[in-house]
Amino acid sequence: MTLPEEPPRSLRLRLDRMALAANWRALDRLSGEAMAGAAVKADAYGLGVDAVVPALCDAGSRHFFLAHWSEVAAVLEHVAGSAISVLHGVRNAEEAAFAQATGVIPTINSLRQAKLWTESGGGTCHLMVDTGINRLGMALAELGDPLVQSLDVDILMSHLASADEASPQNARQLGLFHQATQQVQAGRLSLANSAGIMLGTDYHFDLTRPGLALYGGIAHPGLAGHIAQVAYPQAAIIQTRQLTAGDSVGYNALWTARQPTRVGTVSIGYADGFLRTMGPGSALQHAGDLLPVLGRVSMDMIVVDLTGSDAEEGDFIDLPGDLPALAQSSGLSQYEILTLMGRRFDRG
Structure with missing residues (x-):
């Protein structure tokens, strides 16, 4: 059965693409010598990948972070696989094979994932090290494992737990991340999320990974005045x-x-x-x-x-x-x- 064209919906969401681009440029500028990427997981935080990713590309973003492999296809419509990272890594051989076929870069989080990636043929990956949030990521004690040492790591990253507040945990995590950088050879380093950008240059490294602030959220009080409403x-x-x-x-x-x-x-x-x-x-x-x-x-x-x-x-x-x-x-x-x-x- 051929359906007629869908009638206009009673809910609509206007995306201010100029404000979105301006937010990315502001975050890139606030990142100092580092370049800002963009977290576009969860359908670009609910605003729609098909509208958000092209606007971010036009603004200058070249790195896009997802959570699930099921999110990849929509983003591949707009950027090359090598510009995309899946933060959950590879759970099984099927996900590793999908990464190999698409060129999307997995973020390795465990020794098991490192083994899966190596057995799939390996190649460029990112590596997450846990510095205190205790979600995903390698323990510092695991970084010397031969499986980890054999990885071709482009970005070594970690994730801040309390960047939106003046917490001593921030400095502790920064110190542990510095320890990790001494144990793993990587092309680039990344620690700061939206709020982390406002913690200063010590947290910027080579690449920042803003999410919420791109879309009009004030993840840290210091972002007020830099970030505009988008949705x-x-x-x-x-x-x-x-x-x-x-x-x-x-x-x-x-x-x-x-x-x-x-x-x-x-x-x-x-x-x-x-x-x-x-x-x-x-x-x-x-x-x-x-x-x-x-x-x-x-x-x-x-x-x-x-x-x-x-x-x-x-x-x-x-x-x-x-x-x-x-x-x-x-x-x-x-x-x-x-x-x-x-x-x-x-x-x-």
């Missing part, structure tokens, strides 16, 4: 109605009208990343008017107060997009807010 989500009003005093809204009747009130039902809910914690005290906007959220957030809908607004059924209204402010009001992290936006948004 502008909108949702359509799918019905308006007039309430009378005493009418309640939504599940469990958490909000009740005290006077006649015009409200709008909006086509977004927690299935689209607008979680219940984002409802209380928040507001959408239309033509500069604030439209407070009323009652409990549902899976596919919220209700807003249209008092004083001329918004009508079919109009698109602006969702909150200031990541630091929204994180503060909702209790969610900026990372969660970005990556939870669902597939129903038109990202075209």
